[in-house]
Amino acid sequence: MTLETQAIRPVPFREVRHDQPDDCVHYEPVATRFAAMNWTIPMHCHEGLHQLQYLTEGSVQGRIDDRQVSGCAPVFFLMAPGSMHGFQYSHDAVGHQLTLPSATLARWLAQTPVLEQWLNGSFMLHPCAVQAERWRIGFEQIAEEFESAHPGRVQTLCALTTLMAVQAGRLYGAQAVGEKRYDTRDALARRFKALVELHYGKHWPLSDYAALLGVGQDHLSRACRKAWGLGALTVLNDRLLLQARRLLAYTPLSVSEIAEQLGYADSAYFSRVFRRGVGRTPSEYRVLAEQGIHSAD
Structure with missing residues (x-):
């Protein structure tokens, strides 16, 4: 697979927020953007943004900075700010994508610096069946809430997004460094x-x-x-x-x-x-x- 590497530029939050300019997070199904781009996302980065992506069907291959990555659903990606990334998806890919300002995420996790540190780098995760089901339910709740006009909508989106990020950070931390105490x-x-x-x-x-x-x-x-x-x-x-x-x-x-x-x-x-x-x-x-x-x- 060849990913275009010319004219790389940071992507600001306003370009991924569409018609919800007051939200602190933006949600979209992966097909919304990827199908229009022939399922190929060229190399780019997000300055000051975190992006969470979860595929429930299909497959993906690509690059995060200097690492080649690939996986079949269920697979979870977290892209940290400034990290160059580009992907090519199978045409049957189904899943979810969340984008939020990194400062917002840091504020939510201010009392848990270990999680904040784990979420400060990009990674890919292959969840077990139990975690895959948790993420499926969680992202479907986010999708429903994002399209709603219910009272407390923004607060609910913040809470659910925090839950997704915390679960990802825990899983990454357990895989990367094991369970240990920090002094x-x-x-x-x-x-x-x-x-x-x-x-x-x-x-x-x-x-x-x-x-x-x-x-x-x-x-x-x-x-x-x-x-x-x-x-x-x-x-x-x-x-x-x-x-x-x-x-x-x-x-x-x-x-x-x-x-x-x-x-x-x-x-x-x-x-x-x-x-x-x-x-x-x-x-x-x-x-x-x-x-x-x-x-x-």
Whole structure:
């Protein structure tokens, strides 16, 4: 399968809300948009948006950032903000899609930072029969409520969407890291990663992040190593490199334009940083990405 990778741009919420401009979430059956596009969704991203998608029939294949993904129903996808994704669906695909502002989701999950962290990345899930039935019922309730004019409609949509997201986060967390307890160092690492997501393009020194978090740099790095097996500086640099790989693979921007967008005054220095982190020059990586090869990752 070949997915178009030219002229990638973020998709704002207003473009997916249709005729419900006051809703905090937007719902649509997958056939509403996908059939009109010949069941092929080109590579794109959503800045500041989370998208939940659940197929009850049919199959899908595609790419999320640098990962090839595929699955047959029942299958659940969560696309996090900024994550490049594109899919091709079978013509018999049936399912549901929810889109909501990431800030709204973060507000709902403010008291459960573990879930918020798990939902901060894109993933695919194959639910067991029990969970598949829960999601089928839940999404059908959302579909019915979205088309209604009942009192409390928005509150009900918020509650049901939160339930879908929480169930997805729990399942992903159980599969990705297993059931374990999180101590204060895990909480510190998650707070650091949230700050990195907001400010990585500003090239703050690690000392600035540590100062904002009220800890020393060594303490912060120990927390990150416990949570992810990586030092804090590596977490910061990896986020910059991830964005660089996305822009090289999915946009026509030149290397110098990408360097400038990522806050590098010198494109040659950016190229050296990229090669040191990825093992290839930006130009070499772009050629491989165009061929569908991501062995550098």
